[in-house]
Amino acid sequence: MPSALDPDLLAQLPPALRAAVEAQVQALALENAELRTRNARLEHLVRELQRARFGPRSEKLQPDQMELAFEDIEVALAAATEENDAAAESRTGDRPARTPRGPRRLPKDLPREERVLVPEDLLCPCGCGDMVRIGEDRSERLDVTPAQFRLIVTIRPRYACPKGRAGIRQAPPAPALIEGGLATEALLAHVAVAKFADHLPLYRQSQIMARQGVEIDRSTLADWMGKVSFHIAPIVDRMAVLLKRSAKLFADETTMPVLDPGAGKTKKGFIWAMLRDDRPWGGSDPPGVVFTYAPGRAGIHAEEMLKGFEGVLQVDGYQGYNRLADGRRAEGGRVRLAFCWAHARRKLIEARPSAGSPFV
Template sequence: MFCYRLAMLDVNKTLPKDPDDLRQFTAFLLAEVKSQAVLIEKLRHQLAGQRHHRFGASSESIEQLQLALENSEIAVAKMTAKLRLPDEDPKDKPKRRPIPDHIPRMEVELTTGDDDCAHCGGGLRRLGEDVTEELEYVPGRFIVNRIVRPRFACSSCEAFTQAALPSRPIERGRPGPGLLAHVLVNKYADHLPLYRQSSIFERDGIDIDRPTLADWVGKSTALLEPLADAIGRHVLAGQAIFADDTPVKMLAPGTGKTATARLWAYGRDERPWGSSVPPASWYQFSPDRKGQHPKDHLAKYQGWMHADGYAGFEDLYRSSDIREVACMAHVRRKFVDIHRAQGSAIADETIKRIAKLYAVEKEARGKSPQERAAHRQADAKPIFDDLEEWLHAQLPKISGKSPLAKAIRYALGRMPKARPYLNNGFLELDTDVTEQSLFQLFCGFGGFSRQASTIFA
């Protein structure tokens, strides 16, 4: 689908270098934008029909059409902003309605600060002024920033002077940065569709329709994209990163069904070994869990990667300069599940032995990489070696088809790949950094669970 193709172009950074190829690529994108405009009109027609027959159609069907239309409009606005294309013809755009008089005004007058003409030194006289009204949102209420820019003319040479309009998020747009942030947080953090936000604003006497909000969101995402890219570069500049992914529901408009997409998280956190480098997480979306996606995301990365045993990472380790560090938290989790279900003594003992490794980590936290490595060699390595040997000894004593046997085989397969942390003080015992970042992303904003979060292709 259109939105998905644009997302993939952004992720892979596949812009051609050759001028002729670039022109063809741009023509392709322009054709995509035009075809999406046709789709938008089709969706609007379908939505109008559903509303006309709303008592015969399910509210869920109407909502899916609303969301599909909303995301198509955002995709067009984003690509228009990135390609610096002109906006739609005025006849096709929603009419800009005046801001109601009851919204409080805060007036700011901008002048150049000069009393004399910059050209000849003559005195300036005021001729008039230009007023730009910017609709802004501060927590709990709307305000209007009246930006007044007086025009002056020199009494001697008739030269004109006027203060420049401050930089704004959307050129020639009405929304202030606070209002844009409010709309974006409502949509992406609190999962509030734009058509619902439009209804909420209407209760405050603010008439902003959904297509206008979609245009704002699309242009805002294009504006914020360099920031996201900078976060990605910062994360991938680390000598060790953390990787994890989680499923998200993706609506496929027109099918009435959902598919399982993936959200990938890549983290950098060097605080455990005393580094002052700021921690960060970089998120990427894909419509499935194919190994090609992390391979594309990490195409330029060289270093260590903490990750679970996902098979899709194997080709990444074989074909690049990325070295694997397994996660002991994933190993421990399997034994915790078995102990809860069966009360297994072997599982309980395994959990206790792994806990000793974490006790060593607690003592080493905040020390330098050299000190951490020495501490691990002295205290953690004997525990690690003994645990591995003990698990080998337990395996022949139990049924090979039991869940416990599967957990032991998984542990024995992952522990050699976790062993590098013993020799390198900048490595960690698990991938909790990315797991916590995903948890905060889905549960910290608006109290939504992973299952309740939905992405639209």
């Protein structure tokens, strides 16, 4: 088959047919150009993912970064698939069949709203009257009700003796986390979870609220979070006490930039974590994690955070934890350290010769 149309043969066609062929050729050329662009984009994403996953720095790639790479590829693939399906439907009138998926695991207690679709006309063509129901098909789609702000108006009527012989009686104000504040406890929890669990900065939350006509300045949200932090501190302290009663814990530390008042820049601080999660091996204790800030990485900070714990502590190879196990601990008995296999493997990867090794 020739790779291009023969101009002489094309000139012999009737004008209408020749115009149709030329239009079809132009449309196919445009479609091929779009496909080449899309394929180049997908090939680029695959190369970037392979470089991140198997390249020299793959050991330093964080799981969240890997998830972002996968998301980019999956979004691009889904967009290409949808575009191809739409093009096929426009040509043939039928949409390509989807690969059936297994049952989705959704909570059984989710609210369910049933919508019954009945044909507009139930009159039987044979003239016997209306058709009767003999069965049904069911399908489920997951829906969401967007967050909606509302004002809770608390009314406290005042009562008095109709004859003026006694004082006024009125119910006391309802207790509130922020006395006299605008935010309810539910709104405070919503903002806190969005910021600290979902990493949504306060200025973005302020912008989201503004889209619904609720103008709350970022500084106001920050003030709310400061008050929440103060009131929730006893709960965090109690969580730490309960965690340190465990037979085994995991601990780690990482850098965190913090404000350096007067210097006009940030300085390096450290966030320390102690964690318990026995779910993978059927443990009965609930999972939990408590974070502690410290200005440095010295082992004394680990000792302070883990004061009262005397079980097995899983850590990386950082020597600052050794003081918990070698008798230098000021209070309590020695902790038994359990080192991490993933970090041990990382050392082997770093020690591998540039030419490769049959053992690593």
